[in-house]
Amino acid sequence: MVTVRLATPLRKFSDGKPEIQASGKTIREIIENIDKAKPGFKERIIENGEIKQFINIFHNNEDVRFKKGLDTEVAEDDVISILPAVSGG
Amino acid sequence: MTVISLKCRNCGKRYPVEAISICEECFGPLEVEYDYEAIKEKLSKEKIEKRAPTLWRYRELLPVESDSSIVDLQAGFTPLHRADNLAEALGLKELYIKNDSVNPTFSFKDRVVSVAVSKAIEFGFDTVGCASTGNLANSVAAHAAKAKLNCYIFIPANLNLGKIIQTLAYDPNLISVEGNYDDVNRLCTEIAGYYNWGFVNINLRPFYSEGSKTLGYEVAEQLGWRAPERAIIPVASGSLLTKIYKGLKEFETLGLIDSADTRITAAQSEGCSPVTTAFRTGEPIKPVKPNTIEKSLAIGNPADGYYAVKVIKESGGTAGAASDPEIIEGIKLLAKTEGIFTETAGGVVIATLKKLVEAGEIDRDESVVAYITGNGLKTQDVLANYLTKPPVIKPDLDAFRELVEKKLEKEVVAW
Numbered sequence: 133m134v135t136v137r138l139a140t141p142l143r144k145f146s147d148g149k150p151e152i153q154a155s156g157k158t159i160r161e162i163i164e165n166i167d168k169a170k171p172g173f174k175e176r177i178i179e180n181g182e183i184k185q186f187i188n189i190f191h192n193n194e195d196v197r198f199k200k201g202l203d204t205e206v207a208e209d210d211v212i213s214i215l216p217a218v219s220g221g
Numbered sequence: 222m223t224v225i226s227l228k229c230r231n232c233g234k235r236y237p238v239e240a241i242s243i244c245e246e247c248f249g250p251l252e253v254e255y256d257y258e259a260i261k262e263k264l265s266k267e268k269i270e271k272r273a274p275t276l277w278r279y280r281e282l283l284p285v286e287s288d289s290s291i292v293d294l295q296a297g298f299t300p301l302h303r304a305d306n307l308a309e310a311l312g313l314k315e316l317y318i319k320n321d322s323v324n325p326t327f328s329f330k331d332r333v334v335s336v337a338v339s340k341a342i343e344f345g346f347d348t349v350g351c352a353s354t355g356n357l358a359n360s361v362a363a364h365a366a367k368a369k370l371n372c373y374i375f376i377p378a379n380l381n382l383g384k385i386i387q388t389l390a391y392d393p394n395l396i397s398v399e400g401n402y403d404d405v406n407r408l409c410t411e412i413a414g415y416y417n418w419g420f421v422n423i424n425l426r427p428f429y430s431e432g433s434k435t436l437g438y439e440v441a442e443q444l445g446w447r448a449p450e451r452a453i454i455p456v457a458s459g460s461l462l463t464k465i466y467k468g469l470k471e472f473e474t475l476g477l478i479d480s481a482d483t484r485i486t487a488a489q490s491e492g493c494s495p496v497t498t499a500f501r502t503g504e505p506i507k508p509v510k511p512n513t514i515e516k517s518l519a520i521g522n523p524a525d526g527y528y529a530v531k532v533i534k535e536s537g538g539t540a541g542a543a544s545d546p547e548i549i550e551g552i553k554l555l556a557k558t559e560g561i562f563t564e565t566a567g568g569v570v571i572a573t574l575k576k577l578v579e580a581g582e583i584d585r586d587e588s589v590v591a592y593i594t595g596n597g598l599k600t601q602d603v604l605a606n607y608l609t610k611p612p613v614i615k616p617d618l619d620a621f622r623e624l625v626e627k628k629l630e631k632e633v634v635a636w
Contacts, residue, residue, distance in 0.1 A: 221520055
């Protein structure tokens with residue numbers, strides 16, 4: 133299983149918990165699997181097959197835009213963070 | 222009470238005034254919404270001019286409700302210099318330097334932090350924090366000390382020594398993180414989701430960023446209640462640039478200036494220029510891994526990059542970038558022509574201005590305001606290797622005469 137850390141606005145899909153466990157071989161699969169259990173999750177994050185403008189996704193602390201985006205492969209025990217892009221500065 | 226609500230800049234959804242920064246629907250940034258009609262009735266040029274010379278002279282346009290919450294180190298109302306020597310060196314008709322390096326902690330960050338920490342007190346937080354490239358660390362630590370708040374500050378491990386030492390003097394909890402600013406910021410965004418703290422540039426960001434508007438107001442007031450023709454602004458997250466523009470537009474809305482038609486121009490380093498690149502290519506912002514001596518602007522994934530590009534385009538401005546050697550030359554040029562010693566971010570502004578004038582992108586007849594946002598004493602480590610080491614002589618008149626007659630030989634030596 134993979135740990136998925138969620139930004140506060142997404143915690144309505146996790147009963148308020150800051151992180152959940154999920155399965156999948158890529159970031160996209162993980163998001164789709166969470167969406168099956170909690171419908172509406174995917175559309176908050178993905179639009180036209182891409183990560184939405186104001187969201188950043190990190191795989192083991194690395195921005196997935198420096199990797200393969202939603203197709204970034206994920207291994208057992210990895211950590212995904214889904215965070216707001218407008219932060220800091 | 223001049224604040225109405227928080228409003229999503231992307232989708233327009235409104236929220237009550239709370240310590241939140243992101244729209245629940247679209248993750249867009251929340252912005253403070255004001256009742257401009259009410260402000261118009263309360264505020265006039267005469268009223269502002271009679272007030273103390275700090276950023277709080279624009280009180281009605283800042284999102285803090287109670288005077289007793291205000292944490293004020295007397296930041297703001299910094300000098301606007303007419304810079305004729307530098308103008309001549311650059312071939313410009315009229316140039317002003319907004320010298321914001323003389324704030325209480327020696328950067329413009331005192332403006333945003335004074336607002337954010339005041340708001341943190343209003344919200345009842347006992348702990349404040351930030352992710353910082355250095356200047357913000359200095360300012361948050363200072364304001365937290367004054368307000369007797371707990372303070373957690375996170376910085377990239379490779380920060381300039383001067384900024385680390387200054388921060389430590391205020392005695393916060395300073396945490397140095399292995400990684401660049403974007404790593405630090407990501408970590409703090411996660412921490413802010415776990416601890417109920419007031420992170421000035423995360424959950425307090427809508428209030429924090431409003432402080433930067435005062436750099437627009439002040440320049441307009443100091444120019445005799447008019448907007449500059451062009452402003453050149455250093456860009457890291459892009460927040461400062463968008464808020465200077467917002468400030469000028471607000472003054473126009475309130476009738477305090479006739480029009481806010483300033484061409485907003487961005488300055489970045491070549492080693493970290495996602496906003497300039499997006500403006501020039503027309504592509505969306507692409508995050509980069511910074512590689513530059515300029516650390517205070519080294520945000521590879523700029524939070525307000527999208528909006529910064531939009532403002533530059535809307536205002537008819539442009540964007541440029543300077544290389545590391547050009548940044549050093551920019552620092553030296555400002556110091557030797559105007560007597561103002563700036564940090565690397567100021568070097569970026571002067572060097573980029575020079576390049577844009579030479580390229581004909583800024584007209585030589587324009588009246589330009591260059592924003593210098595940080596003090597040179599903070600980044601001496603960067604400059605040390607590029608300056609002439611002073612000659613050493615015996616305390617003897619003949620020794621000096623011999624030296625002068627030989628003419629001071631200038632040679633750059635590593636210190």
